[in-house]
Amino acid sequence: MAAEREKDIAQQVLSEVGGTMAREAGIGLADRPAPLWQLLVLVNLVSTRISADIAVAAARELNEAGGTTPQGMAELTWQQRVDALGRGHYVRYDESTATRLGECAEFARERYGGDLRRLAEEAEGKRTALTKALQEFTGVGPTGADIFCREVQEVWPWLRPYVDKLARKGADRVGLPASRDKLAALVDGDDLAAFCGGLVRVARQRELAEKVTAQAA
Template sequence: MPRKDLNDMSIRIKKVANEFGNSPLGKSPLAKQPLVATPSTILAMVMDAMIKSKPISHDISQKTMNHLIEAGYHDIDKLHKSTWEERTEVLREGGYNRYREQSATNLGNLAQFVMDKYDGDLNNLLKRAHGRREKTRPLIKEIKGIGELAVELFFDNVQSVWPSIAPFVDSRSLQTAEEVGIGANMQAVYSALDQDPKQMSWFVNGLSSVRLEKKQFAIEST
């Protein structure tokens, strides 16, 4: 690729990351906490993917996620001890009405799954996968309520604390990257971001914001 094209691509990448990007869980009550691979951080990212993968407005899904965090459900013990009725009420408060009952069940199943199979810590899942993305994917999909889109959303965020997952961009954001002239070569993007997995996650979240806010022209015209 000619140097001018590389420079243009790099400028667009930095604009997406810096102007539209956000850290994983950055719009939740966990935003001010250090971004490290604690059991609660990984569990929160799984819940985030589970909630946001349903065809429901982004605002409602984010509000619902915030309520789940405020209820302390990113703590595996608290989620495990919660009742179906309690989880249903938290989801109702978030406005998550269409998928409320099924999601309350899925959250209960999630807690039981993590306790039984991974000793309460999903970091053990990554260890079982030997840190390899292609082996991590089917293990994550064993969680009820986690389909293909949810796996992609989870990888978008978890690469920030599980660097072996990086570089990763979900299919919808990959299409946005092509629309704004960045292209689909995510290794090139990763290099432009100094192979920083946290920056990669900010970039992907930036692409999502560009798509949701219909700001493609702001990047294309850079």
């Protein structure tokens, strides 16, 4: 009975609040250079002390402005990046972030030839190697690396199951096990990134957790 209820709760998380930030930002995530770069930009934006909604909006504006690849981001002027961030209401850290994104674009081109699939290749199946490499990008710390891995497991199956601390907090809030393997067993592998995204949302919003558990009752 307990296992059945956990399955029900997991499905409620997926159906009610599941989904990735990449999808919210209009990023069609795939194992290709452009969307992987766009995910890294989104992670960089959300790593600052600013709401996820604003970070998503700012990522959309940067993509609209032409920053969809490291080359495109590098070709934007600093002021164009500031303006795009402003249109997304990312105003508190707009100037420093515009500088940071330019630095990340240059690093991505110089270190990885603009192709972030090489992150996975060089990690050789080792999570710690991947998270360490991600933190070489200006502005990406341990939390940002976790977010990238949580999202990119949608297209990098070798990372699964990647359940970060905030997702485990959400799991606890709705009465699900904290073990990443047990959580992964509750949904299909291809849904795991969206499931973890939903767990993050319930971790941040208690009312969502209450809604999910009530509907699964």
